[in-house]
Amino acid sequence: DVKVTQSSRYLVKRTGEKVFLECVQDMDHENMFWYRQDPGLGLRLIYFSYDVKMKEKGDIPEGYSVSREKKERFSLILESASTNQTSMYLCATRKGRLQETQYFGPGTRLLVL
Amino acid sequence: AQSVTQLGSHVSVSEGALVLLRCNYSSSVPPYLFWYVQYPNQGLQLLLKYTTGATLVKGINGFEAEFKKSETSFHLTKPSAHMSDAAEYFCAVGPRLWGSNYQLIWGAGTKLIIKP
Numbered sequence: 323d324v325k326v327t328q329s330s331r332y333l334v335k336r337t338g339e340k341v342f343l344e345c346v347q348d349m350d351h352e353n354m355f356w357y358r359q360d361p362g363l364g365l366r367l368i369y370f371s372y373d374v375k376m377k378e379k380g381d382i383p384e385g386y387s388v389s390r391e392k393k394e395r396f397s398l399i400l401e402s403a404s405t406n407q408t409s410m411y412l413c414a415t416r417k418g419r420l421q422e423t424q425y426f427g428p429g430t431r432l433l434v435l
Numbered sequence: 436a437q438s439v440t441q442l443g444s445h446v447s448v449s450e451g452a453l454v455l456l457r458c459n460y461s462s463s464v465p466p467y468l469f470w471y472v473q474y475p476n477q478g479l480q481l482l483l484k485y486t487t488g489a490t491l492v493k494g495i496n497g498f499e500a501e502f503k504k505s506e507t508s509f510h511l512t513k514p515s516a517h518m519s520d521a522a523e524y525f526c527a528v529g530p531r532l533w534g535s536n537y538q539l540i541w542g543a544g545t546k547l548i549i550k551p
Contacts, residue, residue, distance in 0.1 A: 367538060
């Protein structure tokens with residue numbers, strides 16, 4: 323079974339803080355994704371990576387950056403947290419092509435005060 | 436442009452009743468269609484998917500969905516609801532060309548409420 327772990331389930335940060343969310347997978351999946359989940363908006367893609375050190379912006383990259391130095395690890399960075407970044411953040415992985423299954427982590431619920 | 440619409444942000448059914456969650460999409464190419472489920476305090480997991488072949492797709496936990504090209508729909512059904520089906524369900528469609536890659540478009544989600 324694919325396992326996707328996220329560094330924190332719940333996180334509370336102050337406005338202006340730099341926030342790191344980490345995602346680790348235990349399978350050899352090329353693709354990794356960061357989504358933001360908000361009520362009524364579904365999942366919105368922030369960034370994705372299809373290989374080590376490769377990254378592409380998704381639908382809502384503003385205010386975020388990512389890092390993928392190793393295949394199994396994909397980090398999401400909030401450079402200067404703002405209250406409108408309060409949300410649920412989901413990491414996902416996928417091996418190969420688009421029609422393959424995405425595997426999700428349990429999510430990190432971030433509250434920015 | 437591709438899009439996906441899930442009708443109803445909340446659907447309530449009685450235990451034992453038919454579950455019907457609606458998903459309509461628009462796509463200029465043959466679509467890949469997915470249903471994912473999110474149980475409380477968990478990540479999403481795949482329920483079922485259509486990529487090619489048989490248009491009636493069976494998934495886990497007794498769910499199934501039928502790809503109807505003429506109606507651009509991929510509705511999710513289950514004959515008899517169980518309390519454990521209470522969750523949020525997401526429909527997703529691809530391929531969406533994004534830069535040099537392809538991505539999915541996600542619906543807004545439907546929360547399924549099961550009444551005892």
